[in-house]
Amino acid sequence: MSSEYIISEPTSMDKEILQHAVQELFNPDHVLRFPDASQIHFNEVQKLSLEYKNILKIDHLWDFSSLSKLELNNNTIEKIQGLDHLINLTWLNLSFNKIEKIEGLECVQKLEVLNLSNNKISVIENMDTLENLTHFFISNNLIGQLDNVLYLRKFKNLAAVNLFGNPFLNEGDYRFFIAAYFPKLMFLDSRILDQKTRKEASIKYHYVLEKMRLEELELHQADEARQRHEAELKLHRDAFVEFLNGSSLFKNMFKDDPKAQTLHCAPGVDSLIQTFEHQMGELCTQLFEMGLAEHKRRETEVKSFFSCQEKAVTDCQEKASQMLAKFNHEHKERTEEFQQLSDPEVRKVKIDHCNDEINRLCKNLMTLEFQLVSEMEEKIKTFDSSVSDMVRHFSETAQGMFSHCRHLEDDYYQKMQKVAAEILQTVAIDTRKEDLPDNVIMLFENRDAVMDALATAHDNHLLKINDRETQLTTGIRAWKEALIKGIQDEELKRNRTNISDIHRYMDNLREQLEELI
Numbered sequence: 001m002s003s004e005y006i007i008s009e010p011t012s013m014d015k016e017i018l019q020h021a022v023q024e025l026f027n028p029d030h031v032l033r034f035p036d037a038s039q040i041h042f043n044e045v046q047k048l049s050l051e052y053k054n055i056l057k058i059d060h061l062w063d064f065s066s067l068s069k070l071e072l073n074n075n076t077i078e079k080i081q082g083l084d085h086l087i088n089l090t091w092l093n094l095s096f097n098k099i100e101k102i103e104g105l106e107c108v109q110k111l112e113v114l115n116l117s118n119n120k121i122s123v124i125e126n127m128d129t130l131e132n133l134t135h136f137f138i139s140n141n142l143i144g145q146l147d148n149v150l151y152l153r154k155f156k157n158l159a160a161v162n163l164f165g166n167p168f169l170n171e172g173d174y175r176f177f178i179a180a181y182f183p184k185l186m187f188l189d190s191r192i193l194d195q196k197t198r199k200e201a202s203i204k205y206h207y208v209l210e211k212m213r214l215e216e217l218e219l220h221q222a223d224e225a226r227q228r229h230e231a232e233l234k235l236h237r238d239a240f241v242e243f244l245n246g247s248s249l250f251k252n253m254f255k256d257d258p259k260a261q262t263l264h265c266a267p268g269v270d271s272l273i274q275t276f277e278h279q280m281g282e283l284c285t286q287l288f289e290m291g292l293a294e295h296k297r298r299e300t301e302v303k304s305f306f307s308c309q310e311k312a313v314t315d316c317q318e319k320a321s322q323m324l325a326k327f328n329h330e331h332k333e334r335t336e337e338f339q340q341l342s343d344p345e346v347r348k349v350k351i352d353h354c355n356d357e358i359n360r361l362c363k364n365l366m367t368l369e370f371q372l373v374s375e376m377e378e379k380i381k382t383f384d385s386s387v388s389d390m391v392r393h394f395s396e397t398a399q400g401m402f403s404h405c406r407h408l409e410d411d412y413y414q415k416m417q418k419v420a421a422e423i424l425q426t427v428a429i430d431t432r433k434e435d436l437p438d439n440v441i442m443l444f445e446n447r448d449a450v451m452d453a454l455a456t457a458h459d460n461h462l463l464k465i466n467d468r469e470t471q472l473t474t475g476i477r478a479w480k481e482a483l484i485k486g487i488q489d490e491e492l493k494r495n496r497t498n499i500s501d502i503h504r505y506m507d508n509l510r511e512q513l514e515e516l517i
Contacts, residue, residue, distance in 0.1 A: 011056060012060075014060055022042065025049070046068045047070075048064065051072065055075040055076065056077065056078065057078075058080070058083065059081075059082050063085075070092050070093070073094065073095040073096050077094065078098045083107060084106075090110050090132075092114050094115060095118050096119075099116065100120045100121060100122070101126075102116065102126050102127060114137070115135075117165075121138060131156075132157060133157065133158060135161075138161075141165070160185070176204055177201070178201075181205070239294070240475045250277050280408060284405075290394075290398075298391075301390065309379065312375055312376060316371075330357070335516060369495065369499060376491050380487055380488060383484075398469065399473065406462060409461045409462055413454065413458040
C-alpha cells in the first residue's frame with residue numbers, strides 16, 4: 001500500500017477513500033490487528049486525515065461515531081455537511097476550501113477547535129451549539145463587519161481566535177476592540193494579548209462595555225429564571241403532578257364552559273365558586289406535594305438499584321480480571337516451556353494440557369458470568385416489586401383524591417341547581433328582577449336551557465377530572481414498565497456482549513496455540 005492516496009479530479013468522499021485514509025493511520029502493530037481494509041471498524045477510528053484529496057463533498061462519515069479529530073483542509077469542499085454522526089468530534093479543520101457559509105455544525109457539540117481559515121465566508125453564524133469551543137480560526141475570509149465578531153462572545157471558553165485577512169481590518173486597529181469585548185481571550189491572530197493592550201482597550205470602550213455588561217446581566221438573569229422554571233416543570237412532569245399545584249385543575253375545568261361567566265354573575269354563585277375553588281385547590285395541593293414526595297422516594301430507589309448493579313458488575317469484572325491475570329501468567333510459562341520441547345509425544349501432551357486449561361478458563365469465566373446473571377435477575381425482580389408497590393400506592397392514593405374531587409364537583413352541582421331554581425323563580429314572578437344583570441335574566445328566562453347548561457358544565461367538569469386522573473395513572477404505569485424493560489434489555493445486552501467476548505478470547509488463545517504447533 002502506498003503512503004498516499006492522491007486524487008486529481010474533484011470527488012466526493014466514498015468508502016474507498018476512507019479505507020485508505022484509515023489504513024494510513026495504523027502502525028505495524030495495528031496492521032497485525034487489521035490485516036486488510038475489510039476488517040477495519042470505522043466506529044473505532046479516532047483520527048482521520050483527508051487533506052489534499054480534492055474532496056468536493058463531505059460524505060459517508062456516519063460510521064465514525066468515535067472520531068475526535070478530522071482534517072479536511074486543502075480540498076475543494078463548498079458546503080459544511082455530513083457531520084451529523086460525529087458526536088465525539090473535538091477538532092475540525094476545514095481550512096483552504098471553498099466554503100461560503102457556516103452551517104451543518106449542530107450535532108458536533110463537543111467541538112473545541114474549529115479552523116475555517118482561507119475560505120469564502122462572509123458571516124460568522126450558526127454555531128450556537130458549540131459551547132465547548134476554545135479555538136476558532138477564520139482568517140483570510142470575507143467577514144466585512146467587525147461587529148459580527150461579537151457573535152463569538154457566547155463562547156465562554158474561547159481562548160484563541162485568528163481573524164487577520166478579513167475586510168473589516170480596514171476599520172482600524174481591531175485588536176483594542178477584540179481585547180475589550182473578549183477579556184478572557186489569550187491569543188489573537190497567533191499573538192498573546194498583553195496587559196497593556198487590554199488596559200488601553202478597557203479605557204477606550206469603557207462606557208460601551210458597561211452598557212453591554214448590564215444588558216447581558218439582564219439576559220443572563222432572565223435565562224436563569226427560564227431554566228429554573230423549565231427545571232421545575234420537568235420535575236413536576238417526572239412526578240406526574242404537573243399543573244396540579246394550586247387552582248390549575250379547577251381553572252382548567254371552567255375555562256371551556258361558555259355559560260360559566262354568565263352564571264357567575266347570578267346572586268349567590270360567586271361565594272359557591274370561591275368555596276369550590278378553595279376546596280379543590282387544597283386537595284390538588286395535597287396531591288401535588290404527595291406526588292413530589294413519592295417521586296423522591298422512587299428516585300432514591302432507582303439510584304440505589306443502579307448503585308447495587310454497578311457494584312455487582314464491578315465485583316464480577318474484578319474476579320474475572322484476577323482469573324485472567326493468573327491464567328495469562330501460567331499460560332505464558334506453559335507456552336515458553338512448550339517451545340523448547342523437541343519430542344513430538346511430549347509436545348502433544350503439553351498442547352492437550354494447554355487446551356484443557358483454556359477450556360477450564362472458559363468454563364470458569366462462563367460460570368462467573370452466569371452467577372452474575374442470576375444475581376442480577378434476583379435484584380431486578382426485587383427492584384421491580386419495590387417500584388411496583390410504590391407506583392400502586394401512589395396511584396391508589398391519587399385515585400382517592402380524584403374521587404374526592406368528583407364529590408366536591410357533585411356537591412357544587414347540587415348547590416348550583418338550588419341557586420338556579422331560586423333565580424328561575426325570581427325571574428318567573430318578576431320579584432326583584434331589576435336586581436339581576438340583563439344577561440342573567442336572558443339566560444334564566446328558559447328553565448330547560450339553564451338546567452341543560454348546568455348539567456353540561458357538570459359533565460365537562462367530571463370529564464376534566466377523569467382525564468387528569470387517567471393521565472396520572474397511565475403515566476406512572478408506563479414509566480415503571482419502560483424503566484424495568486430498559487434495565488432488562490441493558491442487562492441482556494451486557495450478558496451477550498460478555499459471552500461473545502469470552503468466546504472470542506478463547507478462540508484467539510486457541511489460534512495462538514495452533515500457530516506454535
